Amino acid sequence: MSRSRILLLAVLSLSLILLALLFFLSGGGGTLKEPPPARAGKKPGPQAEIVEMKKVRLFFLSGADGLFHPEEREILSSPIPEREAAQVVEELIKGSRQGLISPLPAEARVRQVYLTKEGTAYVDFTREFSDRHPSGSTAEIDTVYCLVNSLAMNFSSIKRVFILVNGDEKETLCGHISLTKAFLPNFSMIAQ
Amino acid sequence: MPSTKRWIQVGIVGVLLCLTLLAQEIVRVRVSVKDYAEFTRVTLESTQTLTVTIARRRPGAVEVSLESKNPVHILSGPITSRLVRAVSESRQGARLVLTIEAKTDSYTFKHFTVGSPFQLIIDFRESTPQIAPLGPKPEESKPVPTPVEKPAPPPPQNTGLQAAPLATGARTIVIDPGHGGMESGALGKAGTLEKDITLGISLKLKSLIERHLAFRVVLTRDQDVDVLLENRAAAANNNDAQFFISIHANGSYKQRSSGSETFFLNLNATDEDVRRLAYFENTQTELQGRIKADQDYQDDIRMILWDMAQAAYIRQSSRLAELIQAELNSLLGTANRGIKQAPFKVLTEVACPAVLVEVAFLSNPDEEKLLGREEFQWNVAQAIYQGLVNTIREFPAKGNPR
Numbered sequence: 001m002s003r004s005r006i007l008l009l010a011v012l013s014l015s016l017i018l019l020a021l022l023f024f025l026s027g028g029g030g031t032l033k034e035p036p037p038a039r040a041g042k043k044p045g046p047q048a049e050i051v052e053m054k055k056v057r058l059f060f061l062s063g064a065d066g067l068f069h070p071e072e073r074e075i076l077s078s079p080i081p082e083r084e085a086a087q088v089v090e091e092l093i094k095g096s097r098q099g100l101i102s103p104l105p106a107e108a109r110v111r112q113v114y115l116t117k118e119g120t121a122y123v124d125f126t127r128e129f130s131d132r133h134p135s136g137s138t139a140e141i142d143t144v145y146c147l148v149n150s151l152a153m154n155f156s157s158i159k160r161v162f163i164l165v166n167g168d169e170k171e172t173l174c175g176h177i178s179l180t181k182a183f184l185p186n187f188s189m190i191a192q
Numbered sequence: 193m194p195s196t197k198r199w200i201q202v203g204i205v206g207v208l209l210c211l212t213l214l215a216q217e218i219v220r221v222r223v224s225v226k227d228y229a230e231f232t233r234v235t236l237e238s239t240q241t242l243t244v245t246i247a248r249r250r251p252g253a254v255e256v257s258l259e260s261k262n263p264v265h266i267l268s269g270p271i272t273s274r275l276v277r278a279v280s281e282s283r284q285g286a287r288l289v290l291t292i293e294a295k296t297d298s299y300t301f302k303h304f305t306v307g308s309p310f311q312l313i314i315d316f317r318e319s320t321p322q323i324a325p326l327g328p329k330p331e332e333s334k335p336v337p338t339p340v341e342k343p344a345p346p347p348p349q350n351t352g353l354q355a356a357p358l359a360t361g362a363r364t365i366v367i368d369p370g371h372g373g374m375e376s377g378a379l380g381k382a383g384t385l386e387k388d389i390t391l392g393i394s395l396k397l398k399s400l401i402e403r404h405l406a407f408r409v410v411l412t413r414d415q416d417v418d419v420l421l422e423n424r425a426a427a428a429n430n431n432d433a434q435f436f437i438s439i440h441a442n443g444s445y446k447q448r449s450s451g452s453e454t455f456f457l458n459l460n461a462t463d464e465d466v467r468r469l470a471y472f473e474n475t476q477t478e479l480q481g482r483i484k485a486d487q488d489y490q491d492d493i494r495m496i497l498w499d500m501a502q503a504a505y506i507r508q509s510s511r512l513a514e515l516i517q518a519e520l521n522s523l524l525g526t527a528n529r530g531i532k533q534a535p536f537k538v539l540t541e542v543a544c545p546a547v548l549v550e551v552a553f554l555s556n557p558d559e560e561k562l563l564g565r566e567e568f569q570w571n572v573a574q575a576i577y578q579g580l581v582n583t584i585r586e587f588p589a590k591g592n593p594r
Contacts, residue, residue, distance in 0.1 A: 063446050103445045135386070136378035136443015137455070137550050141534050171421060171537055175370075175377050176440070178537035 052077040056088055056154045059190060060100030061142050067191040068149055071098055081157055085121055086113040092150055103142040105132035111167065119159030120182050121151055127166040135174040144177055145186045152185035160184050219260050223268035223290070225276050232275035234292055236312040244305070244312055251297040254314065256290040264288045275299060275316045292316075364408045365401060365580070366428040368438040368538065369394035370548075373418030378443030380560035387416065389441045389563045393551065396573035397439070405581070407434070425541035429501070435512065435583070436546035437576065438538050441563055442553045450556045451527030454517040455548040456509035457502045457540060458533030501543040508545035508587060515586075516549060516579030523575040524568075526552055526559070545587070549576060 054077040059068035075087040089110045095102040108129035114122040133143065148161045160182040164170070170179045222237045236256070243259040258264055266281050266288070277293045294316060303314040369390040371377035377386030391413070398409045410431050412424040428436040442449070502509070513531040521528045529550075539546045551572050552559040562568045 061445060063448065066444075066446055066449065101445050134378065134443055134445070134555070135376075136553075136555060137440060137534065137536070137548070138442050138444040138446075138449060138553070139378070139555070142445055175375055176534075176536055176538075178535045178540060180537070181535065183535075 054084065058088065058092055059146055059150045059153065060096040061103050061146060062100055062191065065191060068146060068189050069100055069191050071096055071100060081155055082113045082115050085115065085151055085155060085158065086110050088150055088154055089113065089123060089147065092146060103139060103146045105129055107132045115157060119157060120162055121158045122162045122164055123147065124164040124167055130165050130170060130174050133174040137176045140173045140177040143173060144183055145189050148183045149185045149187065149190060217262055219262050219264045221258065221264055221266050223266060223279055225271045225273045225279070227274045231315045231317040232273050234276060234279070234314045234316070238310040241310045246303055246314070252294055254292045254301060256292065256312070258288045258290065259286065266290070275318065362408045364410055364431045364433045366410045366412065366431060366433040366436045367394045367397055368412040368424050368436065370438055370440040372413050372416055375418060378441060378554045380554040381557050382560055384554055384560050384564055386441045386443070386554055390439045391416065393569045393572050394439050396570055397576055400573055400577040401580070421538045422541065424538050428542045428544055428546070433544045435580065436542045436544055438548040440548055440550050442550040443555045444553055447555060449553050450559055451529040452517070452520040452524060452552055453529035453550050454513040454520070454531050455534050455536060455550065456513045456531065456546070457506065458535050459503055501541050502539050502546060505543070505545050509547055511586065512545045512583045513547045515582045516547060516576055519575040519579040523571055
C-alpha cells in the first residue's frame with residue numbers, strides 16, 4: 001500500500017514538473033518580444049533591472065553650418081534595444097543643451113519603437129510629429145536624418161528607420177519627404 | 193523529278209493557305225474607360241485600322257459602329273467611371289456596334305482617331321458650365337528671354353488639368369506648383385504661403401515655355417486647389433511628359449538658411465531595391481512599353497512598376513537638376529546650395545526626367561520678401577526656362593541623351 005502510494009505521488013509530481021516545464025518553455029518561446037514602454041525615459045520596474053546608465057551621442061543641427069553635431073547624453077541601459085532607442089528619440093525631442101537645433105517638433109512623443117531582426121527600426125510618433133512640423137523640404141530632411149543618423153550611430157542593430165505617425169504609415173512628413181519607405185542613414189550630413 | 197514538283201505544289205498551296213488565314217486575321221479591339229479631372233475618356237485600341245461611324249441615337253447613349261473586312265473581337269474589362277455606365281456590343285449585319293451608355297443625359301462628347309496602332313478616342317464631358325481655367329497673365333513688359341531653338345511660338349493650347357494625351361506628337365512639359373488648397377506648405381514669418389509662391393512662378397514659367405518653345409505645358413494645378421501627390425505624377429505619365437518640374441519654396445529650422453537648390457529623387461534604396469533598380473536601369477527603354485502593355489489586367493504589377501517609375505530616369509533627372517541649378521545660380525544671385533537627392537514623394541512615380549526646384553527659403557525673412565516680388569518670380573521662371581532649354585538640347589527625345 002505505502003509503496004504504491006509513494007509511486008502514485010512520484011508519478012503525480014513528475015507530471016506536474018513536466019507540465020510546468022512545458023508551460024514555461026512554450027510561453028517563453030512563443031510570445032512576442034516585450035514591447036517597449038509607450039513613454040521611454042520612465043524608470044523601468046524597480047524589481048527587474050539594475051539601474052545602469054549608458055552613454056549615447058545625439059545628433060543635433062547646427063545653426064552655423066547646417067550639419068549635425070554630436071552631443072552626449074546618458075540613458076538608462078536596458079537589455080531591450082527598443083527601450084534604449086525610444087529614450088534616444090525622446091532625448092532628441094527634448095532638444096539640445098548646447099544651443100544646437102532639434103529638428104523634431106517639441107510636442108511630438110514616441111508611441112512605440114519596434115526593431116526587426118533585419119535591422120529596421122519602426123519609430124511610431126504621435127500625430128504632433130507631422131501636425132506641428134513647420135513644413136519645407138530642408139526642414140523635413142533635417143528632421144528625418146536627425147532621427148535616422150542618431151539611431152544608426154548609437155545602435156549597430158539599427159540599419160534603417162521607418163517612421164510611423166499615430167500608428168500608421170504616412171505618405172509624406174509634411175508635404176515633401178516620403179515616409180512610405182525606410183530611411184538609410186546619411187552620414188554625410190554629420191560634421192567631421 | 194516528279195517528287196520535287198509535287199513538293200513545290202504542296203508548298204504553293206501552303207503559302208496560299210497561310211495568306212488566306214492572314215487575310216482573315218481577327219481584329220482585336222481593346223476598350224478602356226478612364227476618368228480624367230474634367231472628362232471621361234473611352235479609348236478603342238485596335239490591331240487594324242477600322243472604319244468608324246459615331247452617332248448619338250438616344251440621349252443616354254452613343255453608338256460606335258465598326259466596320260472591317262475581318263472578324264472583330266472586342267476585349268473589355270469591368271468599367272468604373274463617373275460618366276460611363278456600360279459599353280455593350282451587338283452585331284448589325286457585317287457591322288459591329290458598340291453602345292456606350294452614359295450615367296446622365298446631359299453630356300457632350302468629342303472624338304478623334306490616332307494612327308498606328310489605330311485608336312479611337314471619345315471624350316465625354318458633363319455639360320454643366322465649367323469654370324474657365326486661369327491662364328497665365330500676359331506680362332508683355334516683363335523680361336523676355338531670347339528665343340531659342342524653335343522661334344515660332346506654338347499655337348495656344350488649352351492646358352490645365354483637363355489636358356490629356358493628344359493624338360499629335362506634341363511634346364509636353366508638366367509643371368507642378370507645389371501644395372495648394374488646404375495644404376499650404378512652408379510658411380514665412382510675414383505670412384507668405386509656399387503654395388502661392390509656387391503657383392506664381394509656375395504660371396510665369398508656363399507662359400515663357402509656351403511663348404518660345406514648341407512644347408505643350410500642363411500644370412498640375414492652375415488655381416489654389418488641393419491636388420493629390422499621385423495625381424501630380426499622373427499628370428506627367430498620362431500626358432507622356434518629356435519633363436516634370438515641381439516648383440517649391442523652402443523652409444528650414446535654421447533661420448539663416450538661404451539660397452536655391454534643385455533636387456532629384458533619392459530612392460533611399462535598400463539592397464532589394466538596388467537589385468530592382470539595376471534591372472530597371474538596364475531595361476529603361478522598355479519600362480514605358482511594359483507598363484502600357486500591362487495596363488488593364490495586371491494592375492498589381494503596374495503599381496509596383498509605377499512605384500519605381502522614376503528609377504529609370506535618375507541619370508537624366510540629375511542632369512536636368514544640374515542645368516537648372518546652374519541657371520538659378522547665375523541669374524538669381526542667391527546662395528548656391530547645389531543639386532541634391534532626397535526621397536520626395538511627388539517624384540517617385542514620375543516616368544520621365546523629373547526635378548524639384550527649391551527656389552529660396554520662406555523661413556529666411558530676406559528671402560521671403562524676395563519670393564513675394566513679381567520681378568524675382570520672373571527671374572526664377574526665366575532661369576528654370578533656360579535650364580530646361582539647355583536640357584532639351586541634350587535630350588532631344590525623352591530619355592535619350594544625344
